[in-house]
Amino acid sequence: MFGAGTTAVVTGGSSGIGAATAERLAGRGCDVLAVGRDTDALADIARRTGARCCAADLTSPGAADRVLAEAGEVDLLVCNAGVGWSGPLEVMPEERVGDLVRVNLLAPMLLVRAALPGMLARGRGQIVLVSSIAGSMSVAGEAVYSATKAGLDALGASVRGEVAGRGVGVTIVVPGVVDTPFFARRGSPYARRVPRPVPPERVAAALVAAAERNRSQVFVPRWLRLPARLRGVAPTVTDALQRRTT
Ligand SMILES: NC(=O)c1ccc[n+]([C@@H]2O[C@H](COP(=O)([O-])OP(=O)(O)OC[C@H]3O[C@@H](n4cnc5c(N)ncnc54)[C@H](OP(=O)(O)O)[C@@H]3O)[C@@H](O)[C@H]2O)c1
Numbered sequence: 001m002f003g004a005g006t007t008a009v010v011t012g013g014s015s016g017i018g019a020a021t022a023e024r025l026a027g028r029g030c031d032v033l034a035v036g037r038d039t040d041a042l043a044d045i046a047r048r049t050g051a052r053c054c055a056a057d058l059t060s061p062g063a064a065d066r067v068l069a070e071a072g073e074v075d076l077l078v079c080n081a082g083v084g085w086s087g088p089l090e091v092m093p094e095e096r097v098g099d100l101v102r103v104n105l106l107a108p109m110l111l112v113r114a115a116l117p118g119m120l121a122r123g124r125g126q127i128v129l130v131s132s133i134a135g136s137m138s139v140a141g142e143a144v145y146s147a148t149k150a151g152l153d154a155l156g157a158s159v160r161g162e163v164a165g166r167g168v169g170v171t172i173v174v175p176g177v178v179d180t181p182f183f184a185r186r187g188s189p190y191a192r193r194v195p196r197p198v199p200p201e202r203v204a205a206a207l208v209a210a211a212e213r214n215r216s217q218v219f220v221p222r223w224l225r226l227p228a229r230l231r232g233v234a235p236t237v238t239d240a241l242q243r244r245t246t
Pocket residue numbers: 011012013014015016017018035036037038039041056057058059080081082083103130131132133174175176177178179180181182183185200
């Protein structure tokens with residue numbers, strides 16, 4: 001479905017999950033616009049995969065409209081760019097709170113809002129939001145990150161209801177821990193015993209497959225849907241389990 005003759009926008013296409021997704025889609029003949037700020041990394045992706053590149057800071061005003069104008073008619077919008085921060089909320093710098101909200105939540109809201117009119121007019125399109133197990137489990141020490149990802153889950157579910165029956169689908173991808181520069185960039189390594197990191201290529205494969213089937217939600221690895229469901233009915237149990245695995 002997402003091959004020759006289709007166009008995809010992948011934010012965070014310069015690194016990790018986004019780079020693996022851009023590579024997977026481009027390898028199938030899809031016209032991919034990889035979005036990020038690191039122009040060297042983007043140029044490398046373009047060289048290796050043939051993807052087009054768009055240097056953009058998604059927190060800057062008007063970025064969503066500029067990205068979509070550069071892409072043309074978009075069949076698949078992957079909102080994947082994200083940043084983390086780890087530590088107690090009371091010592092989190094205000095600037096970092098704003099960064100996380102702007103990159104992880106506000107940017108996807110504006111991108112989806114900008115992409116929908118064209119998708120709805122054409123009667124086709126798929127939106128993918130890359131969330132996190134932190135959004136489902138509400139991780140201590142990642143309060144703002146967890147809140148942005150829970151917000152992304154709510155955004156996706158709400159928009160899915162708004163576009164139902166109009167040819168546009170919404171898929172939420174929920175990775176556990178992925179072996180990318182994410183932890184180095186947030187300034188603290190991954191410190192839990194479980195879940196174990198998976199390669200970004202595995203998330204990319206699950207993302208593309210779920211988008212093609214218009215799945216509403218996919219966990220990577222799949223077993224993570226069990227603690228996420230359990231938290232919905234017994235949060236004190238899963239909170240205690242989380243403390244034991246830290
Ligand atoms: N790694 C994990 O364990 C994990 C687990 C669950 C969910 N996730 C989620 O997966 C997504 C991808 O993360 P990753 O692991 O692949 O991390 P990553 O390798 O650090 O990639 C993050 C991407 O986001 C882009 N980005 C950050 N701020 C941006 C901004 N202001 N404007 C434009 N692009 C920006 C970066 O591009 P530039 O550097 O070019 O700006 C980079 O391409 C994120 O949403 C993350 O929350 C990750």
